[in-house]
Amino acid sequence: MAELKLQHLDKIYDNNVQAVYDFNLDVADGELIVLVGPSGCGKSTTLRMVAGLEDISAGRLIIDGKDITTMPPKDRDIAMVFQNYALYAHMTVYENMAFSLVLRKENKNVIHQKVLAAAEILGLTDQLNKKPAQLSGGQRQRVAMGRAIVRTPKVFLFDEPLSNLDAKLRGATRREILLLHKRLKATMLYVTHDQTEALTLADRIVCMSMGHVQQIGTPLELYDMPNNLFVASFIGLPPMNFIEGRIKDGRFVSPNLSFALDDAQKTLLAAYSDKEVVAGIRPEHILKGNDAVLKVTLNENLGQTTLVHGTVGKQKLTAKLREWCDYERGDEVGITFENVHFFDKETTNAIR
Ligand SMILES: Nc1ncnc2c1ncn2[C@@H]1O[C@H](COP(=O)(O)OP(=O)(O)OP(=O)(O)O)[C@@H](O)[C@H]1O
Ligand SMILES: [Mg+2]
Numbered sequence: 645m646a647e648l649k650l651q652h653l654d655k656i657y658d659n660n661v662q663a664v665y666d667f668n669l670d671v672a673d674g675e676l677i678v679l680v681g682p683s684g685c686g687k688s689t690t691l692r693m694v695a696g697l698e699d700i701s702a703g704r705l706i707i708d709g710k711d712i713t714t715m716p717p718k719d720r721d722i723a724m725v726f727q728n729y730a731l732y733a734h735m736t737v738y739e740n741m742a743f744s745l746v747l748r749k750e751n752k753n754v755i756h757q758k759v760l761a762a763a764e765i766l767g768l769t770d771q772l773n774k775k776p777a778q779l780s781g782g783q784r785q786r787v788a789m790g791r792a793i794v795r796t797p798k799v800f801l802f803d804e805p806l807s808n809l810d811a812k813l814r815g816a817t818r819r820e821i822l823l824l825h826k827r828l829k830a831t832m833l834y835v836t837h838d839q840t841e842a843l844t845l846a847d848r849i850v851c852m853s854m855g856h857v858q859q860i861g862t863p864l865e866l867y868d869m870p871n872n873l874f875v876a877s878f879i880g881l882p883p884m885n886f887i888e889g890r891i892k893d894g895r896f897v898s899p900n901l902s903f904a905l906d907d908a909q910k911t912l913l914a915a916y917s918d919k920e921v922v923a924g925i926r927p928e929h930i931l932k933g934n935d936a937v938l939k940v941t942l943n944e945n946l947g948q949t950t951l952v953h954g955t956v957g958k959q960k961l962t963a964k965l966r967e968w969c970d971y972e973r974g975d976e977v978g979i980t981f982e983n984v985h986f987f988d989k990e991t992t993n994a995i996r
Pocket of ligand 2: 687688689
């Protein structure tokens, strides 16, 4: 398989829109990288530069030590799976999966073996004689993956492959992709705007905003130690709560609530005395306690947990309590906080 290096990649489109700024990433052999970020942040552009479907404006792309920055897509040995499958309607599943190999004038027996093997991996053995129109959305997406697998490419690229599927199928197909990755041990770049997909699939996540990489790290690193307010708000569901305030006399103080800092936090925030900071608290890190009183606006039961939405003064907060709750609007719940993140209000960077 393959190692991939993206070095200082820029993309400036013809209309002078810069979609990607100085993108740097070393992908290890067999690694599954997920590019995540909101619509328009440059995910597809980055992927398309790797595929060779967009020119690279500046920087270099290296695969297994070889510079492929200007190599035509067909020579790159990279397979891309798109959101909209792009299957040939008049061909059977078998013919769709075999097509790229037929174009390459592969031996017929080799083609047959490869298609059967890919169909087996993807659970499509019984569907090979059907046309795409006779398949479900999930099956079509698997055919699209099959077309990539038969090529045994060096690198697989996926651009939001699950976004046309309903929620249940998306979960199931996501698990299939994870199993596929473990089975093929292939190098993969996977684009999504869905943080759940990123957290569940990735060996490492690249979180992007407006063309800039905000953080690269394992799912746990991005969840536990977000670099800045953007990453903190993007990763985690429901999103982190943010409270603007100041550090004063060993306390975090905001107009609506305040709490004492522990020794570690005092050390961390020593340089921020009387300065503005943002406290970030994940809903799952709000517990029942005595630091503030949450006035409930909405109670959402999720089974093992309950999302309790409410306010402390004018500050809105969402707590995810690890029990079944039946609060009514207006009820008051004593709460406390653990694992509080602090961010510099001016730079938006995490205070470490
Ligand atoms: N062919 C193009 N010409 C000019 N600008 C483009 C072109 N393609 C994309 N852009 C712009 O580049 C930026 C990044 O687009 P890109 O498609 O990479 O975003 P994305 O992260 O994949 O978003 P989405 O989640 O909506 O697919 C956007 O501002 C977009 O409008
Ligand atoms: Mg896109």
